[in-house]
């Protein structure tokens with residue numbers, strides 16, 4: 001049975017009534033700036049002037065987390081000072097969900113609410129993500145793990161810079177190695193860059209076959225982008241159905 005766009009949205013529990021209530025003033029979404037391809041240029045958006053009387057400690061390269069188990073990994077991420085994002089975070093946000101998940105969703109980085117609550121995707125975009133999961137009969141704490149390309153909030157909710165994603169990548173790599181998901185869904189361009197080093201437009205990556213260390217990867221729109229671009233929710237739903245199809249076709253070990 002082929003669903004109409006409207007039916008797909010209803011199926012996702014979204015309906016035509018979803019609207020972004022406020023526009024985050026400094027957010028630069030990968031999809032929005034995707035035009036000619038390539039990650040958006042690095043931006044420094046200092047929220048506060050530097051406190052010259054109390055200089056921040058020097059940044060410290062992340063210790064290799066390749067062999068850490070979850071508790072140590074959480075400690076390392078919480079104390080990480082490998083990039084400048086540590087300077088304004090309230091806390092690092094490791095991830096949430098089932099550590100034996102079949103599905104791993106990777107977003108961009110914590111926003112303001114995630115920075116306060118210490119959990120990924122708890123704001124408006126998170127509600128949409130939860131609805132997308134529910135449409136697949138999934139929940140964030142059952143068979144699903146949700147992580148981000150960077151664990152600390154980029155100031156002003158800007159897109160993380162390539163160097164910040166590189167500094168954080170070992171943590172995400174370790175999460176993937178520990179979880180061993182059957183499918184990875186990358187939400188937006190930043191996640192695609194962080195995991196696949198792909199720097200194409202989202203439109204070019206959708207529907208393509210990717211893999212990370214043998215695990216199939218599907219690239220789709222970031223929920224924040226979908227809140228601003230309602231018609232593309234139907235495309236995201238198609239991507240999720242494709243991901244489910246791939247997962248179902250994966251032999252169970």
Ligand code: URA
Nearest residue numbers: 107108109110120121
């Ligand atoms: N956007 C993201 O990419 N991640 C979050 O955790 C929240 C919003």
